[in-house]
Amino acid sequence: MTSNASTLTLAKALNAGLRRSMENDPKVLMMGEDVGKLGGVFRVTDGLQKDFGEDRVIDTPLAESGIIGTAVGLALRGYRPVCEIQFDGFVFPGYDQLVTQVAKMHFRSGGRLRLPIVVRIPYGGGIGAVEHHSESPEAYFAHTPGLKVVTCANPIDAYWMLQDAISADDPIIFFEPKRRYYEKAEVDLDNHPGIGLHASRVVRDGSDVTVATYGPMVKTCLEAAVAAEDEERSLEIIDLRTLSPLDLDPVYESVRRTGRLVVVHEAQRTLGIGTEVAARVTEECFYSLEAPVVRVTGYDTPYPPARIEDDYLPDLDRVLDGVDRALAY
Amino acid sequence: MTSNASTLTLAKALNAGLRRSMENDPKVLMMGEDVGKLGGVFRVTDGLQKDFGEDRVIDTPLAESGIIGTAVGLALRGYRPVCEIQFDGFVFPGYDQLVTQVAKMHFRSGGRLRLPIVVRIPYGGGIGAVEHHSESPEAYFAHTPGLKVVTCANPIDAYWMLQDAISADDPIIFFEPKRRYYEKAEVDLDNHPGIGLHASRVVRDGSDVTVATYGPMVKTCLEAAVAAEDEERSLEIIDLRTLSPLDLDPVYESVRRTGRLVVVHEAQRTLGIGTEVAARVTEECFYSLEAPVVRVTGYDTPYPPARIEDDYLPDLDRVLDGVDRALAY
Amino acid sequence: MTVDTAATSNRGAADGEPELVQLLTPEGQRIPHERYDALIDDITADEIRGFYRDLVLSRRIDSEAVSLQRQGELGLWASMLGQEAAQVGSSRALRRQDHVFPTYREHAVAWCRGVDPAQLLGLFRGVDQGSWDPAQNNFHLYTIVIGAQTLHATGYAMGVQRDGANGTGDPDRDAAVIAYFGDGATSQGDVSESFIWASVNNAPVVFFCQNNQWAISEPLERQTRVPLYRRAHGFGFPGLRVDGNDVLACLAVTREALQRARDGEGPSLIEAFTYRMGAHTTTDDPTRYRLDTELEHWRLKDPIERVKAYMIRSEMADQAFFEQIEAEADDMAERLRRECRALPDPAPDSIFDQVYVDTPPTLLAQRDEMVRYLDSFADEEASR
Amino acid sequence: MTVDTAATSNRGAADGEPELVQLLTPEGQRIPHERYDALIDDITADEIRGFYRDLVLSRRIDSEAVSLQRQGELGLWASMLGQEAAQVGSSRALRRQDHVFPTYREHAVAWCRGVDPAQLLGLFRGVDQGSWDPAQNNFHLYTIVIGAQTLHATGYAMGVQRDGANGTGDPDRDAAVIAYFGDGATSQGDVSESFIWASVNNAPVVFFCQNNQWAISEPLERQTRVPLYRRAHGFGFPGLRVDGNDVLACLAVTREALQRARDGEGPSLIEAFTYRMGAHTTTDDPTRYRLDTELEHWRLKDPIERVKAYMIRSEMADQAFFEQIEAEADDMAERLRRECRALPDPAPDSIFDQVYVDTPPTLLAQRDEMVRYLDSFADEEASR
Ligand SMILES: Cc1ncc(C[n+]2csc(CCOP(=O)(O)OP(=O)(O)O)c2C)c(N)n1
Ligand SMILES: Cc1ncc(C[n+]2csc(CCOP(=O)(O)OP(=O)(O)O)c2C)c(N)n1
Numbered sequence A, B: 001m002t003s004n005a006s007t008l009t010l011a012k013a014l015n016a017g018l019r020r021s022m023e024n025d026p027k028v029l030m031m032g033e034d035v036g037k038l039g040g041v042f043r044v045t046d047g048l049q050k051d052f053g054e055d056r057v058i059d060t061p062l063a064e065s066g067i068i069g070t071a072v073g074l075a076l077r078g079y080r081p082v083c084e085i086q087f088d089g090f091v092f093p094g095y096d097q098l099v100t101q102v103a104k105m106h107f108r109s110g111g112r113l114r115l116p117i118v119v120r121i122p123y124g125g126g127i128g129a130v131e132h133h134s135e136s137p138e139a140y141f142a143h144t145p146g147l148k149v150v151t152c153a154n155p156i157d158a159y160w161m162l163q164d165a166i167s168a169d170d171p172i173i174f175f176e177p178k179r180r181y182y183e184k185a186e187v188d189l190d191n192h193p194g195i196g197l198h199a200s201r202v203v204r205d206g207s208d209v210t211v212a213t214y215g216p217m218v219k220t221c222l223e224a225a226v227a228a229e230d231e232e233r234s235l236e237i238i239d240l241r242t243l244s245p246l247d248l249d250p251v252y253e254s255v256r257r258t259g260r261l262v263v264v265h266e267a268q269r270t271l272g273i274g275t276e277v278a279a280r281v282t283e284e285c286f287y288s289l290e291a292p293v294v295r296v297t298g299y300d301t302p303y304p305p306a307r308i309e310d311d312y313l314p315d316l317d318r319v320l321d322g323v324d325r326a327l328a329y
Numbered sequence C, D: 001m002t003v004d005t006a007a008t009s010n011r012g013a014a015d016g017e018p019e020l021v022q023l024l025t026p027e028g029q030r031i032p033h034e035r036y037d038a039l040i041d042d043i044t045a046d047e048i049r050g051f052y053r054d055l056v057l058s059r060r061i062d063s064e065a066v067s068l069q070r071q072g073e074l075g076l077w078a079s080m081l082g083q084e085a086a087q088v089g090s091s092r093a094l095r096r097q098d099h100v101f102p103t104y105r106e107h108a109v110a111w112c113r114g115v116d117p118a119q120l121l122g123l124f125r126g127v128d129q130g131s132w133d134p135a136q137n138n139f140h141l142y143t144i145v146i147g148a149q150t151l152h153a154t155g156y157a158m159g160v161q162r163d164g165a166n167g168t169g170d171p172d173r174d175a176a177v178i179a180y181f182g183d184g185a186t187s188q189g190d191v192s193e194s195f196i197w198a199s200v201n202n203a204p205v206v207f208f209c210q211n212n213q214w215a216i217s218e219p220l221e222r223q224t225r226v227p228l229y230r231r232a233h234g235f236g237f238p239g240l241r242v243d244g245n246d247v248l249a250c251l252a253v254t255r256e257a258l259q260r261a262r263d264g265e266g267p268s269l270i271e272a273f274t275y276r277m278g279a280h281t282t283t284d285d286p287t288r289y290r291l292d293t294e295l296e297h298w299r300l301k302d303p304i305e306r307v308k309a310y311m312i313r314s315e316m317a318d319q320a321f322f323e324q325i326e327a328e329a330d331d332m333a334e335r336l337r338r339e340c341r342a343l344p345d346p347a348p349d350s351i352f353d354q355v356y357v358d359t360p361p362t363l364l365a366q367r368d369e370m371v372r373y374l375d376s377f378a379d380e381e382a383s384r
C-alpha cells in the first residue's frame, strides 16, 4: 500500500476528488454556472475544463432548473453529471426537477432507470455574505425520499466522500461547508479510509454528553469539547456525515452511555435535521435519556444580515450552553 | 346574532369562503390554472369568474413560478391574491418564488413590505390518482421561516379559516384535504366560531392516549377513537389546524394528562410535521411522557401507485396500532 | 373581452393565420408543396396503408382505454382523440436509434415505437408509474409534471453529441431526440430553458408541440398571443406550424427536423396545429368551457377520415382492407381488455425496493415494519 | 470551438451585427435618427448637463463603494462601471408614478430615482437586506435571485391595469413598470414566464436588459446564439437593441417603450448593449476569463466621455461646469464614506420582529431565548 499524502484545503481536496473521478470514469461530467474557465466561484472545479475540455466541464446557461433537468437527460444517456449550484440559496429554481424528477425517476421506472447525479452545494454561513449566500437547506432534501444527502466536514472526507458519491448509482446532494473551504489537513490520496459514504463517525470520544453535528459545525463542536474539558465535562462528538439516510447507530450507542444528546446545526430549528435526530433517538433510547434532546441551531428566521450572523449561528458558547441545558436535567 | 346555517361540503364551504372574501374586499383576487370558467379541477372557485369578472378571477398561463411571482407583484401593488395550485405535486416549479421571495420579502424590507398572499393547495392521497396528485408536501413549507401553513379538516374550518387566511397580512400556505372535499357539515355562514387561525383544537376528549393530527387524517383519527372505545381505550384527538406556527399548548396539556402521544399524518415520516411535534413535546413534557412519541405516517418512499395507496396511508387500524405501541411502554 | 371571444379570435377565420404546412386537405386531396413533397416522395402505398393502420389501431387503444376507465378498470385516461395524425406522422419519421421523450398523451407515439399497448395502462390503472422499459424502444416514460421532460430530452441530446452519435453522416448511427409537449406546456419556464440549452449547445433535439388548443379549460390565448412556432425564432432556431391532422405533413416536417438534428444542425420546433376532440382526461367536463360547435368544426378535419379519403381517392385501399383493419382493431381491443384486467397489483412492500439502487437500512427497517404490520392481520385472520 | 473564440465571434466586428439604436457616437457626435430624434427633441441643454451630472455622480458612488469594500467597510460591492448610460438614460425616461424593479447593480437607477446613496450600502455592508422604502421613490428592493423580480414587475403591472392606472390618457396617472435584469438572467425560466405573462395580459411593463456581455465569467454565447432583443418577438411583443453606452439613445427608446406601456399597448423588451468594465463583484477576478484587450476596446466607448465630448462639441458646458460637478462628486463621496461608517449594526434580536407581520408566540419565545442567552454574557461580564 503506497501512500501519497498531501496537505490540502477542503476546497482543493474537493478539486482533487473531482479530478480523480474524471480520470477514472470518462462518463463523469461537471456542469454549472462558471465552472469552466473560472473554476467556480470557490475554485472547486479549477483547472478541470482546461484538462478535460468543454465537453466534460460545461459552463451552462444561468438557470438551475436547466442544469438539473439536462443532467437528468445526460444521466439517462449513461453519463454521471456532477452539477454545481453556486450557492445554497440558488438551488430552489432547480427544486422541482430535483424533487419531482431526480428523486422519483428510479421509483417511477420500477427500478429500471438510474440517475447517478451528484449535486454539489456550498452551504452555510459565517462568511459575511449577502442574502441567499449563507443558508443551510439540507432538510428540504432529507425530507425527500429518493434523494440521498451527505456533507463533509474535513478535507479527507471531502476528497473521498465526493468520489464515493460520484461513483454511487443514486442521486446525491453533496453539501460543502463553504466556510471550511480553507481548512487544511493531510489527505492520503490513494488509500480510502474505509468508512462508507453513508456512515456517521465518532470524531472525539467522551462520556458526559453526546453531541451530534455535521458539516461546518463539526469544527465548532470539537472546539467546544476542548473548552468543556476545562470544566471537566467530557463531550463525545459525532460527525453525522450522512443526512439521508441518517446513520444513527453510533449516536444510539453513545446516548445509551451518556444519557444526554445535543444536536447542533446552522439551519433553522423547526424541522431541521436535528429534529429528526431528536425524534429517532428518543424513540430508540427512551429509557436511556436523562434529558430531552437539546437542539442548538439557527433560529426560525431567514438568515440575518452578515453583521449579526454571529448571533444567529451556533458557536462554541452556544454549544456549551446546550450542553449545560442537557446536564441541567 | 343571526344564524345563517347551511349544509355544505368542504369544497363548497371553501367556495363560499372565497366568495365572501371577494365580496368583503375588492382587492382579493383569485389566480391559477383553470380557476375561471372551469372553476378549478375541484370546482372550488366555481362561479367566481362569472360573478366577479376576469380581472379578479384570473386563468393564468400554465406555470406555477409565474403564478406565485406575479402574485408577489400584485400584492406589492395592494392586492390580496389567492393562488390555486392544481395539485400538491405541482407546487414545486413555484417553490423558488415561495421560499426566496414570498417568505423573505417582509424580512428583506425590514418589515416595510407585506405580502398578503394565500396559496391554496389540495393535498393528500386516497383518491386513486396518478403520480404527483396525492402528496403531502406541508413540511417543506413549515420548515421555511416567513411562511405560515394551515390546513382545515372540516367544512366549518374550511369556510372560516380560508377567510381568516385571506384577511391576514402574512403569506399563508393553505392546505386543503382533497379526499375530504365531499364531506358535509352544517356551516353557520355568519358567526365566526371564534377560534384563531393559528390555534389547534381538541376535537374529542379522552384520557388514555393523545392523538395529534391534521387535515385528512382528523376524520380517520376520530373514527379510530370510536373503534378504540370498544377496547375501552379513550383517545383524545387534537386537530392541529396550524402547522406553522405550531400551536402545541393543547397537546402539552393533554400529554401531561395522558403521558402518551401518537402523531398521525399522510406525509412521509422523516422530517414530517410529526417529527417536530415529537421533538417539541419531548422537550416540554419530558417527565410526563410514559412512552416515546409514536409517529404513524406515510413511509419514506415516493407516493405509491394508487392500487396500493391504502397500504401506504395511515388508516384506522394503523392509528390503533400506534396507540397500542404507545401503550406498550 | 371575455375568454370566449378571445378563444375564437385566434382560430376559425383564416385571415391573419400563420402559414400551415399541409399536404393532405381535410377532404383527402393531396396538394403539392414546394419544399415538403421531396421529403415524402419515397413513401409507398404500403406505408400509407401502414399509417392508416397506425391511426386506426392507436385510436382504438385510446377509445378502449376510455371504456375501461368508465368500467372502473382504470383510474384515469388522457385521451388523444384527434391527435393521432400528429403523433403517427411525427413518430413514423423516427429511426430506431432516435429517442422519444413523451408527455402523458402520446399513446400513438408509443404504439409506433412498439410499446405493448397493455403496458400503457399500468400507470392509469394505478399498478405502476410506467411499466415499459425505455431502453427497449427508445421511448421514455410518461412525464406528468408539465414541461419537465423537455429538459431531459435536451440533456439526452447533449449526451448524443458527446457520444459522437450525430453529425457523422452514418444513417444508422446519427441519432436525434424528440420531445413531445402541449400548448399549455410552452408557458413553463422549463420549456423555455430547454430551448435555450438546445440552442446554445446546438443539441440534436426536435421540440414537437401538439397544439391541441386547450390546456384543460384554458384556450391557447391564455398562453400566448402569437402562434407558438414563432417562439423558436426568438431563441435562435427554426420553428414552423404544420397541420397536425395531416399525417403526411407531420411526417414530412418531422423528417426534416430530425435530419437536421442528426446532421448536427441543431434543434427545431414544430407546432402541430390540432385539436383535442375529447375531454382533457376522463375526469374532465369540457362542456363547462367550450362550445359544441368548435368540436363539430374539427370533426370535419378528422385525421383518420382524410387519409381514408385519400386512399380511396388514389385507390390505395379497398373495402376489404378497411374491414381487415377493423377486424385487427377488434382483436387488439379484446386482448387489451383482457390484459388490462389481468394486470396484477404490486405487492405493497415493493415500494421500498425501488426508491434507491442501494436501499439504506433505515428504509429496509420501514419495510419490515410494514410487513410485520400486514402480517399481523394475516395472523389475526388465521387465528379466527 | 473554444469559449474564447465564441466569445469574440458575437462581438467586435460589425458584420452580421443587429442594428443598434445610437444617437451619440463614441466620439460624442450627435447623429440623426429617423425614429428616435422626435423622442428626445424636448431635451434641453440643462437636462443634458443633468444627465452628465447623474453619470458622474453615480459613477462616483460606485467607485467609492468599491474603495469602501477594499477598506473592509463593505462585505461586497457589485460595480456598475460602464453601465451608467444604460441606467441613467432609461431611468430619466421614467415618470414619478412609474415603478422600478431592479436587480442588484442598478445604482445609477437608484440615484436617478432619488434613493439616498448611503441607503444602497446597507445591503452590501451587511447591516440590512435593503434599507430604502420602495414606496418612497417607487424603486423596489434589490433582488439577488436572478430573474425573480421580472415576475414581480409583471404582477405589479397587472395591478396597475386593475387600478385603471394606464391607458387613460392622463399623463399624471398612466403608469408603467420597468424591470431591470442582465444578459445571464434571460436564461432563467422566470424571465421567460414574465414575458409570457406580460404578453398574454398586455401588461404595462418594460423589460430592460443590460447586456453587459458577461454573467460572471460566462460570455453571452453561453446564454444565447441570437441577439437577446429578438427573444421578445417570439413572445409577441417588440424588442430592440440600443447602444447601452449612449445615454440619449437609452433615454429615447425607453421613453417610447414606457409610453407604449402607459398607453395600454403592452410590454416591450429593450436590450441595452453595454459592457461590464469592472469585475462581476469585488470578489471576482475577471483576469481569469477575459482579455484586457476587450476592456481596452470598450474604454473607447465610455458612456461618460462621449457625453462630455458632445457637450464640449456643442458648447453646452465649459471647464467650470465640469469642475463644479467634480467638486460635487467629491463632497458626495466624503459624505458617503462618513455615512457608511456610521451605519449602525442592527440589534441581534431585531431579526425576530420582521419575519411576520403577526409574529407567532413560538418565535417570540425564540427571541426571549436569544435575549436571555445574550444577557447571560452581560451578567458574566458584570459579575467580573
Ligand atoms: C407543473 C404542472 N402543473 C399543473 C399540472 C396539471 N395539468 C395537467 S395537464 C394540464 C394542461 C396541459 O395542457 P397542454 O400542455 O396543452 O397539454 P394537453 O393536456 O392539452 O395535451 C395541467 C394544467 C401538471 N401536470 N404539472
Ligand atoms: C438563481 C441564481 N443563480 C445564481 C446566482 C449567482 N449569480 C449572481 S450574479 C450572476 C450572474 C448574473 O449575470 P447577468 O444576469 O448577466 O447580470 P450581471 O451580473 O452581468 O449584471 C450569478 C450566476 C444568483 N444570484 N441567482
Ligand SMILES: [Mg+2]
Pocket: C182, C183, C184, C210, C211, C212, C213, C214, C215, C216
Ligand atoms: Mg393542449
Ligand SMILES: [Mg+2]
Pocket: D182, D183, D184, D210, D211, D212, D213, D214, D215, D216
Ligand atoms: Mg451580465
